[in-house]
Amino acid sequence: MKIKHKLISGIGLLFLMITLLTVIGSVFIHKLSTETKNILVANYNTIDYSRNMLIALNGNVFSEKELKFFEENLRKQQSNVTEVGEKELTDKLSNDFEQLKKNNVDAEIIRTIRSDISDIILLNMQAIQRKSSIAERTSDSAIAWIGLIGAVCFLIAFTLLVNLPNNIANPISELTKSIKQIASENYSERVHFEGHNEFGDLAKSFNTMAQKLEEYKAGNIEKLLMEKKRTETLINNMREPVIGLDEDNRVLFMNNNALKITGLKSEDVLNRPVQEIATNNDLVRTLTKDLFINADNSIIHKIEPIKIYADNKESYFEKELIPINIIPTGEEHEKSIGNVILLQNITEYKELDFAKTNFIATVSHEFKTPISSIKMSVQLLENNQIGLLNAEQKDLIDSIKDDTNRLLRITSELLNVTQVESGSIQLNLLPTNTQEMLNYAISANKNAAEQKQIQLRTSTQTPAPEVFVDSEKTAWVLTNLISNAIRYSYEHSTININISSDKDSVKFLIIDSGQGIAPQYLSKIFDRYFRIPGTQKEGTGLGLSISKEFIEAQGGKIEVESEFGKGSKFSVILPLHEAATEPTY
Numbered sequence: 006m007k008i009k010h011k012l013i014s015g016i017g018l019l020f021l022m023i024t025l026l027t028v029i030g031s032v033f034i035h036k037l038s039t040e041t042k043n044i045l046v047a048n049y050n051t052i053d054y055s056r057n058m059l060i061a062l063n064g065n066v067f068s069e070k071e072l073k074f075f076e077e078n079l080r081k082q083q084s085n086v087t088e089v090g091e092k093e094l095t096d097k098l099s100n101d102f103e104q105l106k107k108n109n110v111d112a113e114i115i116r117t118i119r120s121d122i123s124d125i126i127l128l129n130m131q132a133i134q135r136k137s138s139i140a141e142r143t144s145d146s147a148i149a150w151i152g153l154i155g156a157v158c159f160l161i162a163f164t165l166l167v168n169l170p171n172n173i174a175n176p177i178s179e180l181t182k183s184i185k186q187i188a189s190e191n192y193s194e195r196v197h198f199e200g201h202n203e204f205g206d207l208a209k210s211f212n213t214m215a216q217k218l219e220e221y222k223a224g225n226i227e228k229l230l231m232e233k234k235r236t237e238t239l240i241n242n243m244r245e246p247v248i249g250l251d252e253d254n255r256v257l258f259m260n261n262n263a264l265k266i267t268g269l270k271s272e273d274v275l276n277r278p279v280q281e282i283a284t285n286n287d288l289v290r291t292l293t294k295d296l297f298i299n300a301d302n303s304i305i306h307k308i309e310p311i312k313i314y315a316d317n318k319e320s321y322f323e324k325e326l327i328p329i330n331i332i333p334t335g336e337e338h339e340k341s342i343g344n345v346i347l348l349q350n351i352t353e354y355k356e357l358d359f360a361k362t363n364f365i366a367t368v369s370h371e372f373k374t375p376i377s378s379i380k381m382s383v384q385l386l387e388n389n390q391i392g393l394l395n396a397e398q399k400d401l402i403d404s405i406k407d408d409t410n411r412l413l414r415i416t417s418e419l420l421n422v423t424q425v426e427s428g429s430i431q432l433n434l435l436p437t438n439t440q441e442m443l444n445y446a447i448s449a450n451k452n453a454a455e456q457k458q459i460q461l462r463t464s465t466q467t468p469a470p471e472v473f474v475d476s477e478k479t480a481w482v483l484t485n486l487i488s489n490a491i492r493y494s495y496e497h498s499t500i501n502i503n504i505s506s507d508k509d510s511v512k513f514l515i516i517d518s519g520q521g522i523a524p525q526y527l528s529k530i531f532d533r534y535f536r537i538p539g540t541q542k543e544g545t546g547l548g549l550s551i552s553k554e555f556i557e558a559q560g561g562k563i564e565v566e567s568e569f570g571k572g573s574k575f576s577v578i579l580p581l582h583e584a585a586t587e588p589t590y
Contacts, residue, residue, distance in 0.1 A: 018161055019165065026154040029154065033146065033147030033151075036143050048129040048130075051085055051129045052126055054078045054082040055078075055082065055126045058079060062118060079099060082095055083099070087132075088129065094124050098121035098125065102118060180207065183195070193215075241261050244350070245348055246266055249344075250345070251343040252342050253278070254279045254293075255276055255277065256275055256277055256279055257275075257276075257343065258275070259271065263348070266315050268286070269289075280293075288313065292311075292348075295326050296326070296344060311324055311348075313348075320352040321350070322348040322349060322351065324347070325346075327345045327347060328341060376409055376412050376416060380410075383405050383409060434474060434559065435476065436471050436472070437473070437476040439469050439513070441476075442476055442479055443483060446484040446486075446487050447461055449487075450484065450487045450488050457496045459491055459494055459497070459498055459500060460499045460500070461487070461500050462499055464502070464503045465503070465504040466504065466505065470504070470506040472511050472580070474579055478555045478559075481555070482563075483577065485548045487502065487515060490573075493520060493573070494517045495518070499518065500518075502516075506581065510561075510579060510580050512576055512578050517572045518571065519572050521567045521569040521571050521572050521573050523537070526538075533546070534546040534547065556577055560579075560580050561580060563578070
């Protein structure tokens, strides 16, 4: 029988039995109610009326009050005749009462009336007893029928409780176990359900599916092995060293180039925990340390170039840690299944970069001498002792002087860039008075400010705090920031320069009211060679980048806030003498 039919039969029968139990109970309760009501309404009232008439008779029945009370209860009794023979007795009582009213001294008539009332009471008492017996039999029948039907309902419900959950849950549980086996690629799993119900049909369909999957697996295993060999060959022939790890950081593969630079053998690393390999191999430890430092594998982590001896020379590699995340079939959430470490050989680019840096350094250094000579010659030409110049010659001298200063500034910036790029920033860290550095920067920009009639307003605390920095490079940064503020400020405006300190650091604050920086460029202004598009101001795009490198090399930081159209605010934060950190270069 189908499970659906079993459920309908069992629950339907239980429903019918409960309905029958409800109907029988209602019928018997109604019958008992009716019989009880008959006793109360008919017989009990008659006995009550008779008792009242006896009370009136035992009193002074000939008084007007008692006589009226007797007649009133007699009328009620005449209206409440319900039993066989009760009417005759009531009529006899009425006749005897009429005779008593005519001959009120006859004691025999009074005894007769008492006898009539007693007969009426006895008749109703017998009726009450008879009706009580009927109600008792009805009650017994109701108990018997309700008990019988209730027992049948209990047996049906108990049978359903014992058998139904197992009949449904056990096949589902067995099917769930089999599905898990199939999910684990155990395609030989089969389900055995007896009967011709829905579970039997499901078992046939499941077994057919498992058989087809088993055949599919057997038919494709050779193809999968071929694809695996093709993938392994492709990885082994890659120029870049590649290391694959599973979710437990066990080595899945290392291509030939990875084995070559690490000095390892394939049989010594496959399926071994990378932590175990790293304990005896410094390069592997360097390549995999980020796996255990950085817990966020949702993005690709780019690491600084690594120097490795390869191809018979010192080579530079850029490492990428690539997390492999998938969404398993049938699931909703992404799951990590491992990582790939890819090393890209950037030695050629690094050598070109070194050559470029050396070239810039050499050219910049060679330019400084002739530029300084030009500057000195211009200063001599401006000396009236050598000779007077006409107006046109003075204009030419001024133009040459401006171009010379600009060339000298560009040359200095290029030399600073070479220091930054080569990682050879030389710092001379000494306790330095902040006011002296600020005065130097303001003095260097005094002429430029006067030309635009810009006021440089300073605010410093007394005494001026002392910082542990390279005074020359820090003063260069302050000079550059003040120069930029003057360059981008309007004429007749004010630039505020503040120095404040707390227990750990000193802050230089340079605030201008110029055109400000557009929000889309705010995060790029410290990038090397970046200039805001459309700007007409002179510059190489190196000043802020070099400033950032110089300040961070001294353990400080430089920040910017700007509202486009209202001005900019640059902050230079340096550690105090006590809180200074070791230089980063």
